[in-house]
Amino acid sequence: MAELLRRGHDVYMTLVDDQQIDCVIRQEKDGELRYLDIQIKARSKDCAVTNAGRFAAMEIRQPRGNFYFIFYSEQANAYWIVPSLELINEANQNKSGQNKGRYSINFCNVTKRGVTPRPRFQKYENAFQLLEWR
Numbered sequence: 001m002a003e004l005l006r007r008g009h010d011v012y013m014t015l016v017d018d019q020q021i022d023c024v025i026r027q028e029k030d031g032e033l034r035y036l037d038i039q040i041k042a043r044s045k046d047c048a049v050t051n052a053g054r055f056a057a058m059e060i061r062q063p064r065g066n067f068y069f070i071f072y073s074e075q076a077n078a079y080w081i082v083p084s085l086e087l088i089n090e091a092n093q094n095k096s097g098q099n100k101g102r103y104s105i106n107f108c109n110v111t112k113r114g115v116t117p118r119p120r121f122q123k124y125e126n127a128f129q130l131l132e133w134r
Contacts, residue, residue: 001040003079004070007128020061027133034133037067039084045074052076052115053108057099063088068131075115076108080124081131090121 001023004011010026025036041055052075060069063084071080082090091103107125108115117125124130 003072004038004131009131020059020067025131029133035066036131037064039067039069040072041069042072043074047075049075049110049115052110053117054104054106056102056104057094058091058103058105059101060084060088060091060103071105071107073108073115073117076117078107078117079126079128080107080117080121081127082124083130 001011001013004023004025010028012024012026014021014023019037020039021037022040023038025038027034027036041058043052043054053071053073055071065083065085067084069080069082069084069087071082072078087105088103091105094100094102094104107118107121109118110116
């Protein structure tokens with residue numbers, strides 16, 4: 001949320017996360033208002049290196065045009081901004097088990113150089129412009 005504020009967004013925090021919304025971005029353009037629902041997922045520098053970009057067992061309820069996920073990996077020092085409608089196509093959906101129907105995605109590779117963002121997801125990497133109202 002601090003990064004969104006730093007980038008000049010008008011951010012409102014929710015009191016609870018019942019609807020998968022961590023915060024709302026309010027935008028005004030030519031007298032019209034638009035609101036973006038934001039879900040934030042983060043991995044700290046203290047997590048296992050193999051999990052630095054891995055986000056698993058995610059529930060994605062009601063994907064829609066104004067619903068975005070912001071992923072952050074401290075080890076990779078990167079953000080990924082992914083519209084929910086695209087995330088359901090990019091992520092893997094579990095077909096069985098206790099997390100059946102939930103999604104997982106891994107934005108990073110682990111190499112000799114350390115944790116590096118996967119080129120496959122480059123269009124989402126630090127793509128805060130996806131949140132702009134054009």
